Amino acid sequence: MLTPPRAAAGGGAAGGAPRRRGEGSAGLTSALAVFAVGGLFGLVFANAYLGGLAGFGLGALYAVVLSAGLVVAAGAETGCWTAFLVLIAALIAAAAGSSAREDLILLSGRTVTATVVGKSMGPVSKGHADWYYTLRGPDGTTVPGGRLKLSEDGLATGDQVTVREDPAGRATPNAPDRVNPDGSLWTAAGLSGAIALAVLYAGLTRRRALRAGAGPPPEGHN
Structure with missing residues (x-):
């Protein structure tokens, strides 16, 4: 009487090794x-x-x-x-x-001399606050990309400051020596x-x- 073939050990596919945990x-x-x-x-x-x-x-x-x-x-x-x-x-x-x-x-942008036309103080945290300056470019338009941010109040309205800007406004203007x-x-x-x-x-x-x-x-x- 013929004996049916035995199943592969381990429950894997016939003739193949069983799959191990992990x-x-x-x-x-x-x-x-x-x-x-x-x-x-x-x-x-x-x-x-x-x-x-x-x-x-x-x-x-x-x-x-x-x-x-x-x-x-x-x-x-x-x-x-x-x-x-x-x-x-x-x-x-x-x-x-x-x-x-x-x-x-900003490195691919340009350097301009802008005029401060407005400023405001940011939220105070641990006795310190950042300052934000709205800048007007040489052509009379607002410098694109937002306001210049400084860690202290070093500029007054009417002051001129040199910054790097992106004409497309994809980056916030910044001082050239801080662009690194x-x-x-x-x-x-x-x-x-x-x-x-x-x-x-x-x-x-x-x-x-x-x-x-x-x-x-x-x-x-x-």
Whole structure:
């Protein structure tokens, strides 16, 4: 009497090795690392070109997706702590990226001598307040991009000041000696690298733990 063939051990496909726990997390972890860095720079440009409200909404979506992905890839405890630290680093990196973007735009702009036609004091925090100056360019029009911001009240109405401006108004005017994107670029790049490494480390550590807990494959499978 014929005996029916036995099913492949481990419940896998016939003739194939069984799938081990944790094998699928490597792809998810790599995708999360790419999303963490790529999404971060996407937020910088979204905030610049779509406005603050859209940037806030996309930022919240970024935080939720990244946090949920880390919990799945790295486990609840490790995922939550990693998400917390990564999101703090992402916030700092996004601010540095936005600053670098404005400086790069101003470097491609032009230098003008403008006249102060108005000024106002910003909110007071810890006994300090920034000052904002409305500027009029040599052609009699308001300097595009918004008001000049200084950390102290060093200008009076009618004073002249030299600034870098972007004719298209994509960046806030600033003093030429303060337009230097190098520090902000290095900060954004360094934090982005740290974010990617943190995501990879958390996810792959979890994967190794799952594989170790699964034990060796059943006999008969190489």
